[in-house]
Amino acid sequence: MSDADTPGRGDAPSPGRRTLPLLGPDAERTPRGGRAERADAARNRRRILAAAADLIAARGVGALSMDEVARAAGVGVGTVYRRFGDRAGLLYAVLDDRERRFQAAFLQGPPPLGPGAEPLDRVRAFLHALADRTDEQLDLLVMAEADSPDARFDDGSYEVYRTHLETLIARVRPSADAAYIADALLAPLAANLLRHQRRTRGMSLERVKAGLDDLVAGLAAP
Structure with a gap:
């Protein structure tokens, strides 16, 4: 599946589980x-x-x-x-609104986050942008991920992220297990882990991004 082929879905948020729109920037x-x-x-x-x-x-x-x-x-x-x-429905809608803009940026926005840059540069830019996006709404995302043990993976957003990374990784290294590596690159950006690193361990966002860069560098190694 190409970046442009990522499926979309959307409806008004409800007070229950989060539903992400996965739409373009002007929808x-x-x-x-x-x-x-x-x-x-x-x-x-x-x-x-x-x-x-x-x-x-x-x-x-x-x-x-x-x-x-x-x-x-x-x-x-x-x-x-x-x-x-209610309040829960409003909180999820705030998440949805930010998620919509984030997805528009990496699916349709300017490079290196959007199309037009080298695949490895796009992987790096995506992980940096996702770190920013997660940090920006950290408490809300922790709340959303606490819905159930699989809440993070049940969200349509995770599937979009994984498919996007898998597509880029396959271009960088065709012989790699792109599906596994995509999951491995997303794992450090779980909201509860990032909150622990930022608030308990005192890590700066720059340090988190530098660590992500080290992981991405492995893709370019011979």
Whole structure:
């Protein structure tokens, strides 16, 4: 499967398990019922998600409330509840919004993260970008991965990551077990491990990326 062939799926988030859209950069989420989203509703959604993301960054996941998000977004709290159901639904939607932009960047964006660069450079750029993406929403991702022992692997996002890396690895080294190596390169970026490294062991993000570079260098070895 090529990068451009990665399948997509999407629907409005629910208060249960996370559902990731896997769409292109300009696609808008279609609400339940299949009707296109009105322009004013789309604006409100973007304002709510931006407000929630800012509040989480400033105060952490535990301090987030629907009332505060509504005030920060300049909408009624009823609008937030109608759109996202409850606090869990809003948190997953914040994850989905960031994930959508991340996937658009590595599937369709400029090189070296997007198409156009050498495969090895794209592998390195992808892992660096994924480290940034995971660190940016670390508490939310830990919460999502805690849904079940297999939550990380059940997400559509993990399959997209793995397929993307497997495709690039096969181009770098056709004789390699690309599927296994893709899993091995993704393993260090599990949210709970990265949180332990960053907050318990005091590792900088630069150190994490340097370690990833050492792993990627093995692909280029004779």
